[in-house]
Amino acid sequence: MSDRNDVVLETKGLVKHFPISQGILFKTKVGAVRAVDGVDLQLRRGETLGVVGESGCGKSTLAKLLVGLETPTAGSINVRGQDMTRLKGGAMRRARRNIQMVLQDPYTSLNPRMTVGDIIGEPFEIHPEVTPRKGRTKAVQDLLDTVGLNPEHVNRYPHQFSGGQRQRIGIARALALKPEIIVCDEPVSALDVSIQAQVINLLESLQREFGLSYIFIAHDLSVVRHIADRVAVMYLGRVVETGGDEQIYENPTHPYTQALLSAVPVPDPRLRGHRDQIVLEGDVPSPANPPSGCRFRTRCWKAQDICSQQDPVLSIRERSDHPSACHFAEPRDVVHAL
């Protein structure tokens, strides 16, 4: 694997529990939603780490933790050797510049009462040391140009732009502080296919131009496959399998990954009926009360007694060349081409 110095972001045992409380006057904690429950990730310079999983698996909470919108219950987030969870005040503010976010819905994530110039320029208000006041209009126009929008449109409002253009505005805002890391939380899932391709191309060219590292959260596995260098598969707050994109897509070893991949419809009718489709029963269990042992065991066809007693750790196993959190990890080719 590559040099440790290349790691720009590393999380260790990241946990976020949301308390469930009862009572009105005297609130007592009766439980916790274990949204993120012990996540270890590494992101290297210039790399894209895809995070996939079904809704409710903790992807978005993870994104919020990484950019500091939520405080973790436990664990650490190291960005260039600094633990983000321990920083305070000015140091925290400066460190946050380095990690920015692109949100899912370009219709609700832009303030309708602000002009595009104000939206993209707002990061400079909060971090005035990045760009002096005089240079800001120029900086905003440069950013618009970078993301492929007309720099003359700084005084327009978000409603004057289409969905794809709005997502470009969101990307320009994330780029404003020249971060090294951008967390993209479902950046293309609200867009039409033809527009989606434009935004993906833009993200890839920006990555090459500025050497950005992306955490790319999505539920669309084919988009993740296209853009990601490495992929982490999440289930109920944990990473169940991680590896290079080929390892995950060609040789998935965790039953959940296999089921997830097999469920993705392939846009080629010739493969109809030739795919090894694993249809999972039921829904994801509640993260407030996850199953004992392996969390996937309630929907797993391989589950045995050991799965309910022993929580499988994410590690490289006998028959798997990349970390997988399954006692019975073994490769199964589910998306083989013709």
Added chain:
Amino acid sequence: MTDIKAKIDVLPGLDPRAPLLEVNDLHVEFRTQYGISRAVNGANFTLAPGETLAILGESGCGKSVTAQAIMGILDSPPGFITKGEVKYRGVDLLKLPEKERRKVRANQIAMIFQDALSALNPVFTVGYQLAELFRVHRGMSRGDAKKRSIELLDQVKIPAARARIGDYPHQFSGGMRQRVMIAMALALDPEVLIADEPTTALDVTVQAQIMGLLAELQQQRNMGLILITHDMGVVADVADRISVMYAGKVVEEAGVYDIYARPAHPYAKALLESIPRLDMKGQQLNVIKGLPPALTAIPQGCAFNPRCAYAQDVCRQDPAPPSYIVAPGRTSRCHFWRDVVGE
């Protein structure tokens, strides 16, 4: 079951040998304060029993409005059907009085919607909403209706149907809610089911469950299914034929294998090329330049011409390209379909 058929015979002019569903030159417009928005501009297709027709297109291309017009649930005003016919077994539904129309809905043509949570009534139990269908359309007693509702929930594989019949929609998960919607749509044994983005709001694993269930029920009942979607993966998996819509027109209609192998309209081709594929890893994705047109100002000539790589002067002038026959059962609204297919 027999009482259903009795009701169909009441429809005047019904011809059992006529095509199950036929949409001819359908035009729908919305009269808004900003001008007339032409949502559907001549949609044509036919549906046979047991067949799955996918209507594919991006948002704003008129696919949902077409479905609403077929069902007769278009909000009017502002929506108006200005031209065209929707024929069910030879009967033009658009000419029927509302009272007759109501009998056709759910009895012969039923629909499931994208967002099951907003399509179900939150203040009634699922059992009540299902039983209502039997009570209103079939005049069943409460007891019988409940019994039928439980059977239905069993058919759509909701575990412990008897216990769950008293639950409210919010107590179900997304996938289960969509199953309830399917149960509701199939309650009166319709011959045509219109599914408007049935799995768009669902996770892939649940999507696989729901599509599997739909296919199974369709086969059991030999239903015609119109699947409205923008997901080209789902279409490749289940459709027999595809109608690709753009700016309110069916620009290409073809069998599923033909269209994926050799699309005959530049839009269909560009759409297929813009999805990330395995062999495209690390390369730029093909994009369709520009944006879909505003429906209040659809370009002259071919609506796709400003975004099209094949466009010539003839494409920029009215009349719009007619529906060329590419092969039997296969049409394309492109003057240059030969070039598009040929490449």
